[in-house]
């Protein structure tokens with residue numbers, strides 16, 4: 001059986017302990033590979049390699065040379081597009097129709113966009129007066145932060161990992177990545193692309209394993225890691241923040257959400273239905289930016305619910321290779337247990353199950369997969385856990401509202417603040433409401449429309465810091481002021 005090894009100092013290496021665990025395809029439950037689990041020794045070797053690489057050719061390279069290499073990494077992903085696609089879809093079960101236009105192209109873009117960005121970063125300068133009249137000149141210079149620990153989740157594995165590795169390397173850092181234990185393959189494969197592109201050994205390192213008491217915790221606790229960037233659950237973010245406190249390391253945290261969609265009666269309903277369908281059900285609902293709470297103005301409530309139901313029921317459930325499929329399984333049986341527990345809770349609390357609510361009948365060869373039905377509820381109270389907690393599944397609860405003020409209050413009522421989508425044809429209302437939503441990202445008449453130059457991150461318990469464009473460069477560099485007395 002295929003084995004997935006760590007990538008340390010430019011080479012694939014197994015674990016000294018010999019500990020391996022299964023990599024499972026969630027579309028059919030089959031074991032597709034065995035993954036080496038890193039212990040403290042492998043994590044330490046990866047961090048040492050990353051530290052040494054900072055002092056090697058990578059640290060001395062001009063921006064032009066470094067960014068040319070990163071463009072070659074982007075081209076290398078594109079050249080091996082089909083391999084990345086196959087690996088991502090086997091690990092996650094997601095439809096190739098989705099991953100081929102989101103996950104893999106973004107994996108390449110995350111290198112090329114930040115390679116271009118870093119060439120155009122101005123720094124500040126201030127002339128100042130001094131008592132003796134000679135004056136002084138202050139100017140800023142940016143330096144790499146050092147060794148960056150990258151901890152990434154399973155929902156968009158290549159996209160979310162490279163979203164951090166791209167800018168980190170563009171800024172001249174070195175990285176140690178710990179991908180999700182559920183989805184290690186594309187992160188591992190990227191090592192081959194790095195070598196072929198001429199990225200020096202030790203610049204990109206990968207260790208595999210779990211979170212607590214495994215590779216994730218060993219990496220975040222390692223004293224020679226200078227900064228940690230993490231995407232995942234809010235609870236894990238808290239644990240990582242505690243680990244980073246020792247040694248006063250900086251963190252960038254992109255965490256969970258329970259995002260609201262607000263549909264006003266003056267919305268273009270075709271657009272609102274299409275966008276809400278994607279935001280609730282794309283990637284089987286496993287998108288941090290997804291909409292699990294939909295608030296719809298009363299005059300169009302019944303029509304909206306009926307049309308969203310029709311849209312959900314028209315989704316084509318199927319395996320990655322099925323060209324007609326646009327709805328795959330959840331990432332694992334463990335995650336399915338969590339999602340189904342909320343399906344049960346909604347039923348127990350007397351929700352109206354508009355559609356779904358269970359497990360679909362699948363053909364024999366897919367019966368071992370982690371399938372669930374796309375699900376819509378109405379009728380739950382605002383304090384139901386189904387409405388207040390992140391489920392991270394293909395489901396949403398729809399509730400009517402009457403006034404704009406009420407919609408804003410409902411949207412802002414939870415401790416999360418990642419994203420929101422507003423649907424209205426009234427431009428004044430769109431800007432007014434967008435300004436009042438407590439979230440890091442607000443879409444108007446769209447969803448998951450991404451310009452990588454923009455700030456990306458969460459308010460409240462959905463994160464700390466912003467990445468994207470210059471904001472990534474803020475995190476991945478140390479800004480130093482040089483003051484020269486003239």
Ligand SMILES: NC(=O)c1ccc[n+]([C@@H]2O[C@H](COP(=O)([O-])OP(=O)(O)OC[C@H]3O[C@@H](n4cnc5c(N)ncnc54)[C@H](O)[C@@H]3O)[C@@H](O)[C@H]2O)c1
Pocket residue numbers: 151152153154155160178179180181209210211212213215216217220231232233234236237239240253254255256257287288390392418458462463
């Ligand atoms: N805000 C965003 O941009 C964003 C994007 C994608 C996903 N998410 C969130 O991610 C979650 C789903 O992903 P997940 O289930 O993989 O998240 P998770 O927090 O369970 O795991 C994420 C990563 O952290 C590691 N990890 C877990 N415990 C750790 C520990 N104690 N120390 C170090 N590392 C540890 C895991 O092994 C994995 O690699 C959802 O909550 C979702 O909203 C947020």
Ligand SMILES: O=C/C=C/C=C(\O)C(=O)O
Pocket residue numbers: 155156160163286287288289450456
């Ligand atoms: O599941 C969360 C999706 C996050 C998306 C990004 O981080 C991005 O588009 O850069």
